[in-house]
Amino acid sequence: MIDALLDRLSALDVRLAAGPGGVLRYDAPRAALTDELLAELRDHKRELLGRLTGAEVIDRAPVSDQQARMIAGHHAAPHSEVWNIPTRISFTGALDPDALRSALTELIARHHGLHSRFVRPEENTGGTGAEEDAGAGTWWQEVVVPPPLDLPVEDLTGLPASEREPRSEELCRETAAGGFDLTQPVLPRLRLLRVAEDRWALMFVLHHITADGWSLSLLLAEIAELYTAAAAGVPHALDPPGAQSTDYARWQIAHHDPETEARRAAYCAAYLDGVPSGVPVPTDRPRPERLSGRGDTVRGLASGEVRAAVEEFAAARHTTPFAVAATALGVFLAGLSGERDILLSVPYANRQGTAFESLVAMTSTAVMVRVRLDPAESRAALVARTGEGAMGAMAHVLPTARIMRAMREAGARDVPDRVPHILAFQNSLDTDIEIPGLRVEVEDLAPPLSRGELCFGLAPCRDRARGYRTFLEYSADLWNRGTAEDLLSSYTALLAEFCAFPDRPVSDLLPTAPTPPTTGKADAV
Template sequence: RSLDRLFARHEALRSVFVAPQGQPRVEVLPADAGLPLVEHDLSGRADAKVALSDLCREEARTPFDLSRGPLIRGRLIRLADEEHVFLLTQHHIVSDGWSMGVLMRELNSLYRAFVAGQDDPLPPLAIQYPDYAAWQRQWLSGERLQTQAQYWRNALSGAPARLALPTDRVRPAQQSFAGASVPIVIDADLTRGLKRLSRQHGTTLFMTVLAAWAAVLSRLSGQDDLVIGVPSANRGRREIEELIGFFVNTLALRLDLSGAPSLAQLLERTRRTALAAQEHQDLPFEQVVEIVKPPRALDHTPLFQVMLAWQNNTVRSLDLPGLRVEAAGEGLSQVKFDLELDLGDDGDQIAGSLHYATALFDEATIERQRGYLLALLRAMVADARQPVGRIELLSSEERTYLLEELNRTDADYPSDLCIHELFEQQVRRTPEAVAVVCDDERLSYGELNARANRLAHHLIALGVKPGDHIATVLDRSVALVVAQLAILKAGGVYVPIDRALPSARQEWLMADCAARL
């Protein structure tokens, strides 16, 4: 009854999207249609746990029919007489994160009243989501629309299309949405320090964490110009705070780390960027994409591939009389971006998760990135005057591993032979083995040695003596390898010169090294 009342109360939950003759419009289902609820009884089954997991996966993967609806549905799964799992699934087109808080609060109130035999205690809604949608279309027009569009055109003009993060695997040709996450907890001491730092620099806690995340991404990618997506609740008016619906908008924040800024300077840049974006947050993100026209590809999202979501509308748990309720722990293992940092102020500490695309990253890589973020936040609190680029992100263990363990490459090596003589030893051992490959051309050790010998004899015939400098003006190719071996066999010294250099520069280099040939 409580779910049916919620369904009747909010027109957004009853909306369906049809397009007769290609003209899209919204229709609203009758208030008495009821929220669809399917029941399953697994009580007494030996495979109840496996069956429950199967049902959860099936529920998460079952698509909605946007034209028929409803776009919200429930499943009640009985495990025993006193134990049930309830799944509530909504299409994002009719709901958002803020809406979940509204739904939980109202479900608590309705259930308590109905159990006690009382009527619906909720006051009538003054407006509905379709009223807001009609108002928004009218309000965001004319000069106001042009002003917002021009802001985003200027802000994102020339922005990099991709954030070139190092990945554990090659990016697939088509984006995969499979994901996983690692938890992040910023302890109470560091949280207090960040709040103090934010007050000193006139930033919100969100802006301070955004600046730190941007600095980490800049260090990882080597880019000082990057774009991070930030969801905005877009509930700037009191009348819409208690509505369920899709109000959220996404802001593409372009962060500037050029010129070796200090942490304090980065905080100020981030503050200005975030405030300006919030002043122009009404333009829907899909329209921003149309205005900016970024390069489009199937392997990544447009404008940005990394998101920071700051949760400031905590969704309360259900508090239902006669029931003990806890989260089932079943969620969608999906991500829409390469990285999604999801954090919120949890009172004494900041907590959340770092979600990642499993097609690109290993869990160990994401755990290191979590460590980098915490290290940068600690550095911020310690001294905001220090340059961003000089902050030490690596732990002592990782630094030791990278600089010492990976570089322990000592090996017994004959110090009395030259490289071409060692090559000739390999020729005698494996003359038929492939020695060099370039595009479709490949040579065995025997073939490469024969070509190098012919060229070496030719060089000697031309008068090359031990110690003479010979310039190689060649592309990376089999011919370059042949030439280098031949020069060494003739006793010469090869001087590689890039063919892409201007001819005057090439001639100067050959003269400067006194190249004989």
């Protein structure tokens, strides 16, 4: 049918092209554009785009709420590559590149979210004979047949030994910083480097629209399982995913309930009533009207002793390690700013039901957590109160924009557009993987950018004795790297001190005369 339609279009001198955003464009004589022909173009748009792009569509659905927000964030960001998830997997030992290629091919084929593109729905704006747009509107996701995997080995062993590591680092960071076009299949960006006879580096770069922290853990574990099976020449033992990204979006639409949303919005508005719109943390430079997106990430470790103290504190008070870490961060920011009511944005996995446990997609959303200090209160009491509030917020999860709208509707006068301080407590992110015969190291290789002002992160290591991996993503418009390193180490130190004496008052951790902000405005950006 499509072949016959293409033959007729050719005879009528109608030329088709795939335009940005998954639109179908045509250039044709005015007389050829009958209503019947335009209807045929609409009806067969997907098949025609598949022919034009060489990507056959195998499933299609509206985007999920999270995907829609990510598309908006991608296009709004000064540097869209800030949404990259760049992971370097280093192997030491006798790596089999063919087995790795086979494993990655199977990995991509297993998960629809790793071979999807994002397009407009099938609409037609009409035509006048010049080049016209045959589709525009809100976004949809289209799953396409993944193309053959191209993973050549880039061998650096021919370079002098002193040049190999610097060249590998340069190539890896170049790969990490490349942008994605969401209207084309958003495949993982892959690059395999041989750095020495027995040392290899695989760059595995995702766009955040395809995966969250939970998904990354799944993918890394599957790479290990698939590679091990391929290297041994045996079938893998992985079960098929319980759901795909399109299934999740359809489930979300089917379960949308305006009454539930309104109830959740009212709860969140009440929970956040009176929270300050900004926290005046001192900066190295005046805050600009708009952040440029420039930034960086500093990293560290919190010892096994600190982790043990956090977990013992939480267990003794029947709360969670997250509640302890969030409360301590609130106290830390209060000490810097003099503000006693701190609002944190916390990424939340938001996985509902066992069907979504094996889903590779972006399901995470932000939860607002309030740390409201009473200096005379004990640290344990503050943790209990903060943890209770966080649990309530998670039970009433909504997109941040919807919460802010609810606050305005409830009469709040000073509502931030976004929350400048984030705590990423990544207890669902496990990057420690094991492959027989190889030593494997996994490293985040984030480009020198920042999504906001300050994002503090804690990720528990699989080996409890190693404690937490810590990080701070910061805006270079506001802080120098040295300051960011001090902020991260100071927070880690306060977390340890906070847990050491749970029955002491919070006031012991606060300066008697808080230092006012040296520069900038207090408003959230």
